Amino acid sequence: MNGTTGVFRLSDADKLIGPYDDVRQKPMQNAMGITPEGDDYIKDSQLCGACHTINLPNVDADKTEPLEGYTAADQEVFNQAGRNGAAFLNAEYGVTFPEGLTDFQHSVEQATYIEWVNSIYNEEGTAQSCQDCHMKSSFQSTDGAINIPQITTQIASIQDSNYPDVDNLLPVEDVTVPFRDTYKRHNFVGLNVFMVEMLRQFSAEMGMGLIDPMTYADNGAQLSVDTMALQAAHETADITLNLEEGYGGLVAQVAVANKTGHRLPSGVGFRRSFLEVKVTDTGGDTLWCSGCTNGAGVIVDGNGKPLVTEFLDVVPLGGTEALYQPHHRVITNQTQVQIYEELTQNAKKEFTTSFVQRDYHPKDNRLTPLGTLNPGTEAFKAKFGDSDVTAAFMKATRPEGRAANDPNFIPGSDGVEYRIVLPQDTDLKSVTVSATLYSQSIPPYYLKQRFETAPTGPATQRLYYLASRLETKGTLIEDWKLKTVSASAVLP
Numbered sequence: 001m002n003g004t005t006g007v008f009r010l011s012d013a014d015k016l017i018g019p020y021d022d023v024r025q026k027p028m029q030n031a032m033g034i035t036p037e038g039d040d041y042i043k044d045s046q047l048c049g050a051c052h053t054i055n056l057p058n059v060d061a062d063k064t065e066p067l068e069g070y071t072a073a074d075q076e077v078f079n080q081a082g083r084n085g086a087a088f089l090n091a092e093y094g095v096t097f098p099e100g101l102t103d104f105q106h107s108v109e110q111a112t113y114i115e116w117v118n119s120i121y122n123e124e125g126t127a128q129s130c131q132d133c134h135m136k137s138s139f140q141s142t143d144g145a146i147n148i149p150q151i152t153t154q155i156a157s158i159q160d161s162n163y164p165d166v167d168n169l170l171p172v173e174d175v176t177v178p179f180r181d182t183y184k185r186h187n188f189v190g191l192n193v194f195m196v197e198m199l200r201q202f203s204a205e206m207g208m209g210l211i212d213p214m215t216y217a218d219n220g221a222q223l224s225v226d227t228m229a230l231q232a233a234h235e236t237a238d239i240t241l242n243l244e245e246g247y248g249g250l251v252a253q254v255a256v257a258n259k260t261g262h263r264l265p266s267g268v269g270f271r272r273s274f275l276e277v278k279v280t281d282t283g284g285d286t287l288w289c290s291g292c293t294n295g296a297g298v299i300v301d302g303n304g305k306p307l308v309t310e311f312l313d314v315v316p317l318g319g320t321e322a323l324y325q326p327h328h329r330v331i332t333n334q335t336q337v338q339i340y341e342e343l344t345q346n347a348k349k350e351f352t353t354s355f356v357q358r359d360y361h362p363k364d365n366r367l368t369p370l371g372t373l374n375p376g377t378e379a380f381k382a383k384f385g386d387s388d389v390t391a392a393f394m395k396a397t398r399p400e401g402r403a404a405n406d407p408n409f410i411p412g413s414d415g416v417e418y419r420i421v422l423p424q425d426t427d428l429k430s431v432t433v434s435a436t437l438y439s440q441s442i443p444p445y446y447l448k449q450r451f452e453t454a455p456t457g458p459a460t461q462r463l464y465y466l467a468s469r470l471e472t473k474g475t476l477i478e479d480w481k482l483k484t485v486s487a488s489a490v491l492p
Contacts, residue, residue, distance in 0.1 A: 013361035049113035057104035077392035078106035108396035115262035135184035235333030258367035272341035297480025312351035326386035
């Protein structure tokens with residue numbers, strides 16, 4: 001069993017773990033002095049959990065009080081986990097740098113693995129592992145012309161009986177790599193098309209070649225993007241839209257279902273998904289829109305002006321905290337947008353994307369997966385038992401802010417009502433209402449915070465170079481957003 005925060009136990013240096021027991025060991029032993037061995041752990045979701053459960057210190061938090069939303073006992077669980085990891089790294093590798101951080105109050109910064117644990121995908125009868133979704137056995141082209149349900153192939157290319165005979169070749173039985181009908185592709189994608197496009201468009205600047213040195217294939221980046229396109233369209237979410245008249249205009253009931261085995265979005269907290277609900281006339285002109293953006297992916301109002309909530313830096317007159325988009329049950333105007341995201345604040349209650357200043361959590365309405373249970377309930381205890389450690393960590397998988405009290409926000413889905421008032425002379429039966437779920441792995445406000453916080457740092461300057469020159473027109477991320485699913489409706 002591994003720990004959290006990248007603290008994992010290693011096998012011996014002369015052993016290499018893989019998914020198969022009946023491997024041909026001699027070629028790797030002779031060439032590298034390493035013996036390949038099978039171990040089912042590599043097929044277990046726990047393997048992913050070590051790096052996808054991140055427990056970090058909050059360096060500006062009061063050391064004498066538990067962080068918001070947690071008891072003193074919960075806080076001690078997180079702090080002890082941090083101490084355990086530091087002690088292990090010291091004992092095993094002589095690493096000392098984490099020890100100075102163990103004095104701070106810890107909390108879960110990323111919870112993707114335990115989000116999966118707290119879902120139906122970790123239950124008998126509905127189980128799907130991380131590998132089932134992120135290491136596909138199949139292959140499909142985006143146009144559907146190629147559809148291979150199960151790839152069968154060798155997992156290594158070596159000098160075997162398929163090549164011309166050579167002197168001093170090992171016995172055939174030692175070098176014949178079997179064909180595997182349980183092969184899984186190493187695709188590992190989420191929805192971060194932004195990163196892949198940056199690597200593809202700036203390969204020279206990033207020091208990364210676009211050609212595979214072993215096969216000379218040059219389509220690796222495009223295959224990654226294609227896989228993301230398929231995942232976005234078919235495996236991320238479902239959306240429905242029901243339309244009727246009411247409140248002097250139109251009433252649109254929009255429901256979004258999470259099809260993933262973790263939150264949507266998951267991982268680092270600055271990722272966001274948002275709903276664009278738009279009304280268009282017969283000519284395609286927009287009459288009303290919640291969630292429309294400009295070409296830079298900035299969400300705008302009905303006049304095309306960026307929302308005051310968009311960069312989390314506008315403090316209203318007489319206020320003490322910056323404005324933001326709360327979780328919405330009902331939306332009545334074009335300045336309200338349903339954004340599925342986590343928002344955190346530092347000790348001064350300033351919004352931040354820092355990983356180590358996550359003191360307050362005014363909002364977390366990222367869509368939970370099916371089967372998410374709330375710690376402290378009987379259903380939770382029936383599944384997980386009475387472990388205080390489990391209960392504390394699982395609190396990081398629950399919604400926060402308004403979503404926690406929204407009866408429409410349930411495990412696996414959310415529903416929003418849009419009350420849309422149009423100009424008086426509008427024929428309601430002539431308009432079309434559409435609802436689209438977009439994803440932004442790198443939202444504009446994240447970039448603004450980076451550029452303002454450390455403008456002269458080399459990492460910031462590199463990010464500015466990439467983001468300001470990235471060509472998005474004609475790509476999946478045109479207008480700095482990735483479309484996942486959409487629905488439309490007209491009045492009968």
